[in-house]
Structure formats: C-alpha cells, structure tokens
Amino acid sequence: MQEFTDTMTSAETIHQQLAFLMELDRLKSVIRQSPLANRSRRENSAEHSWHLAMFALVLSEHAERRVDAAHVVKLLLLHDIVEIDAGDSPIHASGTDKAALERAERAAAERIFGLLPPEQAERFLALWWEFEVGETPEARFAKALDRLQPLLVNTHAGGGTWTENGVTEAQVGERYGPAIRGGSSALWEAAAAQVRLHFSTVA
Amino acid sequence: MQEFTDTMTSAETIHQQLAFLMELDRLKSVIRQSPLANRSRRENSAEHSWHLAMFALVLSEHAERRVDAAHVVKLLLLHDIVEIDAGDSPIHASGTDKAALERAERAAAERIFGLLPPEQAERFLALWWEFEVGETPEARFAKALDRLQPLLVNTHAGGGTWTENGVTEAQVGERYGPAIRGGSSALWEAAAAQVRLHFSTVA
Numbered sequence: 011m012q013e014f015t016d017t018m019t020s021a022e023t024i025h026q027q028l029a030f031l032m033e034l035d036r037l038k039s040v041i042r043q044s045p046l047a048n049r050s051r052r053e054n055s056a057e058h059s060w061h062l063a064m065f066a067l068v069l070s071e072h073a074e075r076r077v078d079a080a081h082v083v084k085l086l087l088l089h090d091i092v093e094i095d096a097g098d099s100p101i102h103a104s105g106t107d108k109a110a111l112e113r114a115e116r117a118a119a120e121r122i123f124g125l126l127p128p129e130q131a132e133r134f135l136a137l138w139w140e141f142e143v144g145e146t147p148e149a150r151f152a153k154a155l156d157r158l159q160p161l162l163v164n165t166h167a168g169g170g171t172w173t174e175n176g177v178t179e180a181q182v183g184e185r186y187g188p189a190i191r192g193g194s195s196a197l198w199e200a201a202a203a204q205v206r207l208h209f210s211t212v213a
Numbered sequence: 214m215q216e217f218t219d220t221m222t223s224a225e226t227i228h229q230q231l232a233f234l235m236e237l238d239r240l241k242s243v244i245r246q247s248p249l250a251n252r253s254r255r256e257n258s259a260e261h262s263w264h265l266a267m268f269a270l271v272l273s274e275h276a277e278r279r280v281d282a283a284h285v286v287k288l289l290l291l292h293d294i295v296e297i298d299a300g301d302s303p304i305h306a307s308g309t310d311k312a313a314l315e316r317a318e319r320a321a322a323e324r325i326f327g328l329l330p331p332e333q334a335e336r337f338l339a340l341w342w343e344f345e346v347g348e349t350p351e352a353r354f355a356k357a358l359d360r361l362q363p364l365l366v367n368t369h370a371g372g373g374t375w376t377e378n379g380v381t382e383a384q385v386g387e388r389y390g391p392a393i394r395g396g397s398s399a400l401w402e403a404a405a406a407q408v409r410l411h412f413s414t415v416a
C-alpha cells in the first residue's frame with residue numbers, strides 16, 4: 011500500500027515538473043535588447059541564460075570573494091525566468107516604474123515556480139530571490155556576469171545597444187562598472203580595457 | 214616580482230577565457246530540427262542547452278542511480294558546444310557517417326576548448342568526453358534528458374520532427390526509449406504516456 015501511494019505521488023510530481031519545464035520553453039521567445047555578437051539578430055533570454063551559466067563555469071576563479079561555482083550557475087539559469095510574464099527590462103531604458111516592475115516580477119516568480127511541487131517551488135523561489143537581493147557572494151558574482159556578458163557582446167558587435175541608445179563611455183562606466191566591480195575587480199579591469207578600446211575606435 | 218608575474222598571468226588567463234566565451238556565442242546560430250513548443254520557429258542549440266540544464270535541476274531526483282545534479286548540469290551546458298564546428302546531428306537522420314561525425318566532433322572539442330587556458334581546457338574536454346561515453350550515472354541521466362526534451366517538445370508541438378519525418382509510434386519507442394529508460398525508468402513511463410496520447414490523437 012505504501013508503495014502504491016509512493017508511485018502515485020511520484021507520477022503526480024513528475025507531471026507538475028514536466029508542466030513547469032514546458033512552460034519554460036516560452037523564455038526562448040523573450041527578446042532582449044542585446045544583439046548576437048555576429049549581429050544577425052537580437053538575443054533571447056533563454057540562450058542568454060545559457061551563455062551566462064558558461065561564464066560562471068569558466069570565470070568563477072576571479073570572483074572577489076570565493077564562490078560555489080555550481081550555485082552561481084543555478085542562480086543564473088533561473089534569474090530571467092520571471093521575464094516569461096514580466097518581460098525583459100533593458101539596461102538603458104529610462105522612465106521605467108521600478109516598483110511596478112518588482113511587483114510584476116514577484117507575481118511572475120510565484121506563478122511560474124508555483125507550477126512545481128510545493129517544496130521545490132519554495133527552493134526555486136528562494137534562489138530567484140537570492141539573485142534579486144544580490145547580497146551573497148554568489149549572487150554578487152552572478153550579477154557581475156549578467157552585466158559583463160552584454161558589455162562584451164556590445165564591444166564585439168561594434169556598439170550594439172550603446173550605439174542604438176547613444177550611450178557614452180562615461181555612461182557605460184556608470185551602468186556596468188559598479189555591478190561588475192562588485193563581483194570581480196579583475197574582470198572589471200579586463201572589461202574596462204575593452205570598453206576603452208571600443209570607444210577609442212568609434213570616436 | 215612574484216606578484217607582478219601573478220598579475221600578468223591572471224590578465225592573460227582572463228583574455229583567453231573571454232575569447233572562449235565570445236566564441237560560444239556562435240552556438241546561438243546552430244539550428245536544431247526540433248521546433249519551439251509554440252511552433253514559431255526551430256530551436257537553437259544554445260537555448261536547448263539552457264532548457265536541458267533546467268531539466269537537470271528539476272528532475273534529478275528521478276535518476277535511476279543517484280546523481281550529483283550540479284555535475285549533470287555541467288555536462289549538459291557543455292555537451293553541444295562541438296556543434297559550433299560540427300553542426301547538429303538530428304535524431305531522425307539516416308545515412309550519416311558516424312565515424313566521420315565523431316572525428317569532426319573530437320576535432321571541434323579540441324579546437325574550441327583549446328581556446329581556454331590549458332588546465333581548464335583539459336577539464337572541459339574531459340567533461341565533454343564523459344557525456345559522449347555515457348557511462349557515469351551523471352552522463353547516462355544527462356543523455357536521458359537530451360532525449361526527453363525533444364520528445365516533450367514534439368508532443369506539445371503536435372508532432373514536430375515526427376510528423377515531418379513520418380516517424381511512427383514504434384520508431385519513437387526505439388529511438389528515444391533506450392536512452393531515457395537508461396537514465397530514469399520513472400521519466401520514461403511519464404514520457405511513454407505522452408507518446409501514446411499523441412499517437413492516439415493523430416491516428
């Protein structure tokens with residue numbers, strides 16, 4: 011009898027988990043401002059999340075404070091899922107209502123992670139919130155990578171969202187610097203060199 | 214002096230790592246046969262890899278043999294990178310030269326992971342090879358998820374690559390069953406139910 015109950019529970023668990031995973035497919039249709047490095051089109055949030063997870067696997071040794079790389083990977087895999095409901099919020103947008111956006115993202119997290127079995131839903135919500143708050147070494151490093159990746163894509167694509175939005179070298183420093191430096195001063199040094207090079211060639 | 218040497222080495226390390234990460238951007242342009250669940254377009258290998266990493270985070274409890282979920286995530290994040298040079302090899306293709314494909318993928322792994330600093334290149338090559346060989350519990354489970362995801366996408370998209378290629382219910386069992394069952398009999402049971410339902414509605 012116990013075995014029968016366990017089997018039923020496991021089938022129901024899998025059913026909820028697969029429904030969640032198929033809902034995630036929608037993140038592939040959330041389009042970001044950043045182009046691909048080859049400029050063929052704009053990037054979507056699912057492939058962006060994969061790219062960031064690779065950044066974490068490759069670059070964790072440079073984190074300002076020692077991090078668990080696998081935990082950084084988890085935070086980055088999950089961090090944009092709320093965009094399925096709340097959309098992407100571009101770095102260079104002005105006049106967005108921050109409080110309204112936060113409410114929309116919170117509601118999105120509760121709806122989407124809420125598709126999972128309750129205990130797993132709680133764990134995933136906590137990971138998403140850890141990234142948002144940005145206080146653990148892993149969250150700070152994850153946030154640094156989330157700024158570093160579009161910075162590099164923009165320099166490789168010859169300007170990208172900076173050219174489109176008329177963003178200056180000083181504004182790049184203000185909008186990317188604090189987050190990247192907060193996670194890794196070594197990576198900020200490398201990034202700043204690429205930014206200088208970019209603006210020296212377009213000037 | 215020692216400090217000076219370390220700094221030089223660290224900058225060079227970062228330079229190689231960022232070059233590798235920007236090369237990875239190309240995986241976003243490798244197009245697979247599988248559609249998105251909403252049928253709007255075909256999936257690319259970068260977003261597919263993100264989706265699979267989420268499958269691993271969500272479903273690891275169902276692995277036939279106990280797995281380190283973080284290790285499964287790593288294998289899946291890396292497993293398709295060779296496609297940047299070697300292209301995607303569809304499940305339902307016939308007449309592919311398996312030995313030639315393996316040589317191409319091996320060469321791709323050596324070139325692409327070889328962009329990294331030597332020690333890290335070795336580690337990543339070993340992870341890629343672990344997935345290919347498919348003998349560790351983590352690799353077997355990763356391979357199961359790599360078959361489960363397109364199966365679910367096909368059923369959600371109302372047929373997908375099965376309809377395009379005239380694939381029968383029996384052929385789905387042959388081409389997906391062994392890999393999925395090898396990683397998780399519980400997940401195969403759930404998948405097989407969806408396959409039966411799909412073919413009962415299209416018949």
Ligand SMILES: [Ca+2]
Binds near residue numbers: 261359
């Ligand atoms: Ca694959």
